[in-house]
Amino acid sequence: MTNEISFFQNPDGTREEILEATFYALRQYGYADLTISKIGDEFGKSQSLIYHHYDNKDELLVDLLDYMLEQVENQVPLPNQSPEEYIEIIVDEIFGTSSNSDIEFSQAVIELRAQAAHDDDYSRLFRRSDDFIRKQIARVIQAGVDTGAFDVEDPSQTAALFHTVLVGIQAERITSEEETIDDVRAEFQRYVENCLLSE
Numbered sequence: 001m002t003n004e005i006s007f008f009q010n011p012d013g014t015r016e017e018i019l020e021a022t023f024y025a026l027r028q029y030g031y032a033d034l035t036i037s038k039i040g041d042e043f044g045k046s047q048s049l050i051y052h053h054y055d056n057k058d059e060l061l062v063d064l065l066d067y068m069l070e071q072v073e074n075q076v077p078l079p080n081q082s083p084e085e086y087i088e089i090i091v092d093e094i095f096g097t098s099s100n101s102d103i104e105f106s107q108a109v110i111e112l113r114a115q116a117a118h119d120d121d122y123s124r125l126f127r128r129s130d131d132f133i134r135k136q137i138a139r140v141i142q143a144g145v146d147t148g149a150f151d152v153e154d155p156s157q158t159a160a161l162f163h164t165v166l167v168g169i170q171a172e173r174i175t176s177e178e179e180t181i182d183d184v185r186a187e188f189q190r191y192v193e194n195c196l197l198s199e
Contacts, residue, residue: 019067021043023064026064026108039057072129084144084149094185095182106171106173113167130167133163134162142155144196150197169181169184
C-alpha cells in the first residue's frame with residue numbers, strides 16, 4: 001500500500017488502518033465497484049476484522065468521509081493574520097499547485113460528494129463541513145469589513161462564493177488542464193481586487 005496521503009502516513013490503530021485501506025480501494029475502484037472484499041484485499045488482514053467495526057460498505061465510507069472532512073477542517077488556516085493576508089492565503093490554498101496526493105484526495109472527496117445527492121448521511125457530513133468553512137471565511141471577511149479593508153454588504157454571501165470556487169476547483173483539478181485553473185484564478189483575483197478590497 002502506498003502511503004502518500006499525509007494524514008494516513010502513520011495510522012493510529014485498527015480504525016485508521018481500515019480507513020486507509022478504504023481510501024486507496026475507493027481510489028482504485030470507485031464507489032460503484034467498491035466492495036468490502038476489495039477493501040479487505042487492500043487492508044491485508046482478515047476481512048472479518050472489517051465487519052467487526054462496520055456492517056456494510058456505506059457505513060465504512062461515511063466514517064471515512066467524516067475522517068477526511070475533519071482533516072480538511074483542521075487544515076483551514078487560523079485567522080492569525082490581517083484579513084487581507086488571510087484572504088491571500090485562502091486564494092493560494094484554493095488555486096495553489098496540487099501534488100499527486102492532493103489530487104487523489106480531491107478525487108475521493110468528489111466521489112463521495114456525488115453520493116450526497118441521494119444519501120442523507122453523506123449529505124449531513126458535507127453540510128457540516130461546508131458550513132464550518134464558510135463561517136470561518138465569513139468571520140475573516142467581517143473582520144475586514146470592520147477595519148475598512150473590505151467593502152462588501154454581506155460577508156456570508158462572499159464566503160459562499162469563496163467556498164463554491166473552492167469546491168469547483170477541486171473538481172476542475174480532476175478533469176481540466178492547469179491553464180484553465182490559471183484562467184479562473186486570474187478572474188477570481190480580479191474579483192478580490194475590484195469587489196472585495198476597499199479602494
